[in-house]
Amino acid sequence: MSEGDIVxxxxxxxxxxxxxxxxxxEDGNMEDSAFIPAEETTAxxxTTAxxxTTAxxxTTAxxxxxxxTTERVxxxxxxxxxxxxxxxxxxxxxxxxxxxxxxxxxxxxxxxxGTHVIEVSGADALDQIIASGQNITLIDIxxxxxxxxxxxxxDNELASFPTYNTWIELEYLDVTDNxxxxxxxxxxxxxxxxxxxxxxxxxxxxxxNTWTFFEHLAVNGNPITSxxxxxxxxxxxxxxxxxxxNGCDISSSAEIDDVLVILDSNGYSGGLIDxxxxxxxxxxxxxxxxxxxxxxxxxxxxxNSSEYVYYDDGATYWRKGIRNSNFVLDLSYxxxxxxxxxxxxxxxxxxxxxx
Numbered sequence: 118m119s120e121g122d123i124v125x126x127x128x129x130x131x132x133x134x135x136x137x138x139x140x141x142x143e144d145g146n147m148e149d150s151a152f153i154p155a156e157e158t159t160a161x162x163x164t165t166a167x168x169x170t171t172a173x174x175x176t177t178a179x180x181x182x183x184x185x186t187t188e189r190v191x192x193x194x195x196x197x198x199x200x201x202x203x204x205x206x207x208x209x210x211x212x213x214x215x216x217x218x219x220x221x222x223x224x225x226x227x228x229x230x231g232t233h234v235i236e237v238s239g240a241d242a243l244d245q246i247i248a249s250g251q252n253i254t255l256i257d258i259x260x261x262x263x264x265x266x267x268x269x270x271x272d273n274e275l276a277s278f279p280t281y282n283t284w285i286e287l288e289y290l291d292v293t294d295n296x297x298x299x300x301x302x303x304x305x306x307x308x309x310x311x312x313x314x315x316x317x318x319x320x321x322x323x324x325x326n327t328w329t330f331f332e333h334l335a336v337n338g339n340p341i342t343s344x345x346x347x348x349x350x351x352x353x354x355x356x357x358x359x360x361x362x363n364g365c366d367i368s369s370s371a372e373i374d375d376v377l378v379i380l381d382s383n384g385y386s387g388g389l390i391d392x393x394x395x396x397x398x399x400x401x402x403x404x405x406x407x408x409x410x411x412x413x414x415x416x417x418x419x420x421n422s423s424e425y426v427y428y429d430d431g432a433t434y435w436r437k438g439i440r441n442s443n444f445v446l447d448l449s450y451x452x453x454x455x456x457x458x459x460x461x462x463x464x465x466x467x468x469x470x471x472x
Contacts, residue, residue, distance in 0.1 A: 179204060179238035182262060183246065186255035188274075190230050196221045197237070198245030199264070208233035221245055244286070249273070270295070271313065282306070292317065293335070310353065314339065335361040337391070342366050346379045357388035358416065364395035371457045373397065373420065374404035381407040387415040399423035401456070444470040
């Protein structure tokens with residue numbers, strides 16, 4: 118072949134271990150041929166795909182769904198309910214992992230002393246929290262926990278406990294025997310049934326007519342000065358009512374009357390209404406009439422005794438009794454305000470016998 122001719126090289130297998138080569142010009146004429154051993158040929162290099170780089174798995178921290186500060190010495194115990202994986206950081210470089218299914222699960226941890234912050238993290242919110250008598254001084258349950266149904270934090274050391282109007286599933290709350298000065302309640306808690314807040318430092322507690330399933334209120338031993346019942350509290354499942362404000366400071370007979378009259382109109386078949394003790398006012402004849410009706414329906418009613426005896430002829434209203442150690446006879450000018458009004462405006466002392 119002359120220089121510059123185009124030559125094709127044709128490979129052909131022959132007998133497995135030999136390769137037959139032909140040199141062919143551009144016109145297809147074979148110029149030369151040869152047999153060579155297969156091992157003398159070099160296979161074309163195999164191209165290996167570049168390895169795929171997979172990012173290391175990212176560890177995403179679970180959101181904190183409850184934080185507790187405790188000064189517990191010895192065993193700390195709490196029960197939690199809900200669903201999903203949780204991690205309990207006990208605040209002393211130890212933790213517990215658990216998968217909640219539905220039922221309450223008890224968790225225990227031993228502290229030798231000091232103040233510890235316990236953080237519970239999880240992808241899903243809790244629906245039950247019970248931690249009674251655990252020297253808890255602070256607790257934070259996020260507003261986002263819209264599934265919370267039951268909270269028992271009784272017998273702790275809480276000076277405050279934030280609640281949220283997003284807790285629309287809340288049915289049961291017990292904060293008895295703490296040091297609460299304020300307890301927020303919300304009209305949005307439309308499934309609320311039960312509130313125990315005995316023996317705190319509350320002076321005010323709001324209740325709402327949107328709590329249509331409400332059946333149990335206990336605020337005994339608080340310096341509460343005003344408290345309302347509602348005529349909408351009629352959808353409870355038991356048909357009973359507990360309204361306990363023993364030892365409070367409700368000094369208005371009109372408010373005591375309102376509670377008794379409203380609860381009487383709700384048609385309960387049993388329960389307990391306790392408005393006695395403390396500086397709670399005694400009911401007027403209006404309240405006493407409602408008390409008699411409630412008792413006839415099976416409700417136990419406890420009230421403070423009046424220092425007055427009331428009587429009227431349907432048009433004129435009188436009372437007699439002891440005031441400042443003296444016998445008095447009073448006449449009411451107005452039926453609406455009556456003896457709860459201002460002396461010499463709404464009523465007058467007709468006679469006073471100094472003793």
